[in-house]
Amino acid sequence: MKTFKTRHQFYLPDDLTEALDKLAGKPGASKTAVLTDALRAWLDRRAGNELDQRFGPRLDRQNRTSDRIETKLNSVSAILDLFVAHQLTITAHQPPFDDVTGQLGMKRYRQFMDQVSRQLQAKRGDETLAPVELKR
Known part of the structure; x- marks a missing residue:
């Protein structure tokens, strides 16, 4: 045999x-x-490629992290898009700004950007940005 x-x-x-x-x-x-x-x-x-066995799990973890970041970025982008469209729709039929209104708008814009800056510098571990209350 x-x-x-x-x-x-x-x-x-x-x-x-x-x-x-x-x-x-x-x-x-x-x-x-x-x-x-x-x-x-x-x-x-x-x-089986030795490098795949060694680094595969790490690369998979990085891909999942990248996917989560992309999802969050897409959400923020959609929210910003909606906000800009909403603001442009609201202000479309208003008369042009005078100097006082323009200065007030710049003041509010700077306050908004300062608030965003403070939140980004705080380096929170939160997954999302907390709602912001603008100072008046």
């Missing part, structure tokens, strides 16, 4: 020979089976 196996001859260091003898001495084990399993496991590990 043909077994479809090829005979190999090679030399092992004494310490590996002792370890192989111990493993092969267990019931149901043989040197051929131990070496076949060890070689197959080694080749499988090497066939």
Whole structure:
């Protein structure tokens, strides 16, 4: 009966020979089976890219983080888009600003930007920006 196996001859260091003898001495084990399993496991590990195994989980985690950031950025962008459209719609039919109104608008704009700046500098661990109350 043909077994479809090829005979190999090679030399092992004494310490590996002792370890192989111990493993092969267990019931149901043989040197051929131990070496076949060890070689197959080694080749499988090497066939899978070692860098993928080492850095794959980290890259996956970074991709998930990037996806969350992208989702949040898309949300902020949509909110800003809605706010600008709303403001432009409200002010579309108002008369042009006079100097006093323009100065008040610039004052409010600076207060708004100061508030945003303070919130960004606070470096909160919050996932979202807290609602801002403008000072009048």
